[in-house]
Amino acid sequence: MDKIIPSIIILAAGVGKRMHSDLPKVLHKIADKSLISHVVDCANALNPNNIYVIYGYKGAQVQQACADRKIFWVEQAQQLGTGHAVAQAMPSITDDAMVLVLCGDVPLIKPATLQALYSKVDRNSLGVLTVVLDNPKGYGRIIRNTQNQVVRIIEEKDADPEIKKIKEVNTGIFIIPASHLRRWLASLKNDNVQGEYYLTDIIALAVDENLPIHTTISHDMYEVMGVNNRQQLAILERHYQSQQVNQLMLGGVSVRDPARVDIRGTVQAGRDVLIDIDVIFEGDITIGNQVKIGPHVVIRNAKIGDNVDILSHCVIDNVVIGAGCRIGPFARLRPDTVLGTQVRIGNFVELKKTIVAEGSKINHLSYIGDTEVGSDVNIGAGTITCNYDGVNKHKTIIGDGAFIGSDTQLVAPVTVGAGATIGAGTTITKNTPPDVLTLSRTVQKTISSWQRPTKKLISDN
Numbered sequence: 225m226d227k228i229i230p231s232i233i234i235l236a237a238g239v240g241k242r243m244h245s246d247l248p249k250v251l252h253k254i255a256d257k258s259l260i261s262h263v264v265d266c267a268n269a270l271n272p273n274n275i276y277v278i279y280g281y282k283g284a285q286v287q288q289a290c291a292d293r294k295i296f297w298v299e300q301a302q303q304l305g306t307g308h309a310v311a312q313a314m315p316s317i318t319d320d321a322m323v324l325v326l327c328g329d330v331p332l333i334k335p336a337t338l339q340a341l342y343s344k345v346d347r348n349s350l351g352v353l354t355v356v357l358d359n360p361k362g363y364g365r366i367i368r369n370t371q372n373q374v375v376r377i378i379e380e381k382d383a384d385p386e387i388k389k390i391k392e393v394n395t396g397i398f399i400i401p402a403s404h405l406r407r408w409l410a411s412l413k414n415d416n417v418q419g420e421y422y423l424t425d426i427i428a429l430a431v432d433e434n435l436p437i438h439t440t441i442s443h444d445m446y447e448v449m450g451v452n453n454r455q456q457l458a459i460l461e462r463h464y465q466s467q468q469v470n471q472l473m474l475g476g477v478s479v480r481d482p483a484r485v486d487i488r489g490t491v492q493a494g495r496d497v498l499i500d501i502d503v504i505f506e507g508d509i510t511i512g513n514q515v516k517i518g519p520h521v522v523i524r525n526a527k528i529g530d531n532v533d534i535l536s537h538c539v540i541d542n543v544v545i546g547a548g549c550r551i552g553p554f555a556r557l558r559p560d561t562v563l564g565t566q567v568r569i570g571n572f573v574e575l576k577k578t579i580v581a582e583g584s585k586i587n588h589l590s591y592i593g594d595t596e597v598g599s600d601v602n603i604g605a606g607t608i609t610c611n612y613d614g615v616n617k618h619k620t621i622i623g624d625g626a627f628i629g630s631d632t633q634l635v636a637p638v639t640v641g642a643g644a645t646i647g648a649g650t651t652i653t654k655n656t657p658p659d660v661l662t663l664s665r666t667v668q669k670t671i672s673s674w675q676r677p678t679k680k681l682i683s684d685n
């Protein structure tokens with residue numbers, strides 16, 4: 225049998241009424257990625273001929289959300305049913321194609337399952353992916369004859385009580401030779417309870433022509449589960465998260481509670497990483513060996529070196545952290561911050577667009593922005609870079625080995641020389657020379673004659 229390269233049609237024109245949302249259903253997200261993007265990425269993993277997405281309700285928004293993916297967009301102006309939706313793409317598809325139909329609201333479908341489905345078919349047969357559900361309510365039922373061959377699909381709304389007892393259901397996913405599909409779609413009727421052109425009716429038409437119908441039964445109900453309401457969306461989110469976390473653990477990461485870690489992107493981790501509870505990863509993250517991530521930490525797009533210790537309640541966003549650093553608790557590292565090795569960032573410290581070289585320490589209550597900090601610098605508690613004049617941002621440079629006393633303001637643009645010491649409480653407005661003490665401070669005085677005021681006594685008369 226020839227290797228099949230499918231042409232893929234993804235149905236995504238529906239409104240998704242039961243979401244009660246201003247967003248089209250397929251733009252709701254699992255792990256911060258839209259449902260339609262999950263399906264398109266699965267489709268792309270099959271190296272298809274083309275991917276056609278049938279759009280309708282708020283189509284411009286759907287197109288915008290998938291702007292970075294190669295898709296042929298096909299409009300279905302009126303939603304007249306799944307058969308009608310597929311028919312909209314057929315003018316662009318040649319007769320020799322094998323058409324794989326996917327649903328934009330079935331986000332966790334896996335490429336391997338689809339390959340298993342279409343490995344069974346040829347140009348004179350078709351395949352349908354089914355699943356057996358304890359509670360099949362709402363789905364189209366698979367009707368088989370006494371030889372166990374599929375003879376038709378009956379929608380829930382058109383089913384009598386006996387049919388409703390059938391637990392094998394249609395997932396909505398099919399592989400169908402284009403030449404036959406075109407002919408069958410042309411003869412679909414909408415004489416059913418919903419008044420729609422059902423794609424599912426092509427099964428009976430194929431049976432009439434004696435074409436074999438192959439089924440693949442999915443054994444993972446989550447991968448074929450559709451999202452019709454927000455409860456189902458949450459169920460699939462949790463399932464997806466548990467899969468992601470399992471993969472991390474199988475790769476050698478210890479996770480204190482797999483139910484309390486979310487991965488909304490990709491995490492690549494080294495050996496003996498330990499992740500505490502309530503940690504959220506977003507975007508692309510790489511983590512070295514022996515890294516510890518404390519509780520209640522959010523990390524977005526970061527590269528974390530070996531032996532880094534991130535203590536509780538840190539927010540780390542687009543940052544590179546060198547080996548052996550210790551961050552937090554309660555630190556906020558903002559975009560374009562790069563830490564060298566063995567850097568210490570302590571509690572209530574905010575860094576923005578700042579490079580900190582090896583061995584430097586910013587341990588307490590500081591804001592350092594648009595700054596280059598040299599190596600072995602010590603920045604005292606309460607140090608602030610005044611980097612913004614209300615219009616423009618300015619840069620601060622602190623040389624190697626400098627010591628910045630507590631409660632210093634560095635009014636940028638300004639350079640502190642290497643080895644310089646800045647006295648506590650200083651406001652630096654000019655560049656300071658290296659290796660010497662600079663401070664700005666009013667002279668301390670003592671007034672011996674001063675007396676504390678006392679409370680006035682209020683007399684009775």
Ligand code: UD1
Nearest residue numbers: 235236237238303304305306309363364394395396422450
């Ligand atoms: C459909 C199947 C049902 C199956 C179920 C699996 C039909 C008639 N029924 O029912 O057998 O068990 O999926 O989830 O096919 N859509 C369009 N244009 C339309 C109508 C629908 O693009 O005119 C899209 C929807 O956006 C959705 C998909 O097709 O992504 C399925 O449509 P939906 O209305 O959810 O069909 P179900 O009633 O769930």
Ligand code: MG
Nearest residue numbers: 329450451452
């Ligand atoms: Mg549905």
